[in-house]
Amino acid sequence: MTSERAPRITPEGGATEPLAPALREDLAEARVQRMWQRIDHAPGRRSGIWLALATAAVVALASFGFSRWLLPPSSGQLALSSGRAPVVLFAEQRAEAPRFDDGSQMTLERGSRVEVLRNDARSFVTALRRGDVTFDVVPGGKRHWVIEAGELSVEVVGTRFRVERQPQATRVSVEHGVVLVRGERVRGGSVRLTAGQSFELLPLEPAEPAPPLAPAPSLAPPAPVASTARAPLTPVDPVARHLTEADDARRRGDAASAARHFEAAWSSAAPGDSRRGLAALSLSRLLGAGNAAKSARVLRSSLTDMPPALREDAQARLVEAESRAGNVAGARQAAEEYRRLFPAGQRLREVERWSEP
Template sequence: MSDATTQAAAWFLRIRGDASLAQQPAFRSWLAANPEHAEEYSAFEALWNDFGSTSRTEALAQAMEHQQRERPGYLRRGACALLLMLAAAAGWLGYRLSPQEMALRTPIGERQQITLRDGSELQLNAATEIDVRYSWRQRQVDLRQGEALFDVTRNPYRPFVIDSGLAQITVRGTRFVVNRLPDRLRVSVDHGLVEVASSRQPDEVWQVGAGQVIEVDGAGHLHRVDLAASNALAFTRGNLVFENADLGEIAASLSRYRERPVATQATYPQPRISAVLQLSDVEDFIRALPNIAPVRVSEGAQHTELRPR
């Protein structure tokens, strides 16, 4: 839904509702500012008689919800009539905006893609746990472990919020990956804008744009990292991409694809490894590690251990 559509919906409600004469100059200026504004407003006038556009019907409903919050006595006269028409002609919208709760779990070695009621799409990496709680005013997701790609449907009045323990991530509509590693959180933005607020450092709130990657360390501090954001999407294509990765990241990533977990100790200095592999080649990669990096691979009683050599 474009900004012009959202603005036109808001103006349409004002004019049909109780817009004052003082608002008319602002309305005319908005119309004249961009030919698209007049086109969108005309489309809403046509929609008054024919509810054939689901996107504009949704825009009107969202604008109505927003203005009702801003001005509790707003919905009367023409706006009330419009609300009744919306309820009769677009019952599907109640489904998309209605509360929703679900727990999503992917087992080791398996990925999952799901579309939520509002049209947002989630792709969960293996061994990932997510809880979804949609209310009328907010879309809340708790990332308890693992990694997921979020392709969020835009809704300026109903933010999409991810709680990952170390940070809270807020968006209106964008595409990004959140990776919860044992000692840190990584956020990679493919497009759009994401707000990341540290849960442990209240003053650290960053805006992260397209192509950028940030990490939140165990103390809650935010850091920009020089990585390609596109690397984070590799799991959706059946690949793993390591770029200057330490053993902790490699162990956590590989463990998502094998029943026998991979472990490592937080020792320094850590070797840094760059590699690209298919998910089907995880075992071959582990066997080859000592040949491509200063790493020892040993088998313990319950796990495979990686140690610097």
């Protein structure tokens, strides 16, 4: 049953949503676009008030076992049965099962966290940051559900399936219906799963270190050296680290620090890494109109790294950034590419407006 005791956070002028995470594997923004539009267009004089509200919201949410960051739903958005649009769902103390207004339901096991990256009349895109979640999607629904789980992307229209994201592996199993699992390390790029089938992706094995070079021979007797035992070093993924730091900064309401870490994650991720695209989109949203030229540059160099579910949003945002930066030719070129890729796109009218001279 849906926990009705969860607080409802509806600050005016926007809301934050931790995207660190979505971004490639642990990352990304996600991220929530309706909420970001509110931030983008909120008057500057409200920024201080919003930061205070965001900080208070985080403190309030932390006191509950199951928390939901919620916003009033916009037209076409999927909402919870309470009538609010979800931004972040996580179950800390025990399993929880929020239900949506279209009859679909998620069951989050203890310690699980899901963030909403996109929510509109056509798509509901989420990122499973950690844990074990069962999705029960009503068949024949009008929305295309996508779940990003590290290197895997699960696409579905109506079914019941389970996604487990643990350090040891990411696993997708289907109870009934059909899902499509995509990923760079999936053979052929994608695999179709039906009832009773499952797919598991193991983490990449760390590369073996090169053998040390033999020291040059010496005629002098060796000097006594004190024994210093050192623990083996554990390799650290800089992209994941920066995304986590960005997520923490966003929750504190520190947009400047979040932007720095998203930029560091974007710079550290290799081309083709989906975290790079998600980090770029998150950074662009934080930069907004204040640094449109940089936003356009980051987006322009990361479009091929975007997860398919966020490609349209990224392309439309590029048109806006180019226009705000005064690059009329760049805005027109980006708009032409948008029309080619999404001839009936949901943001077509917005793209046309930003690409007009």
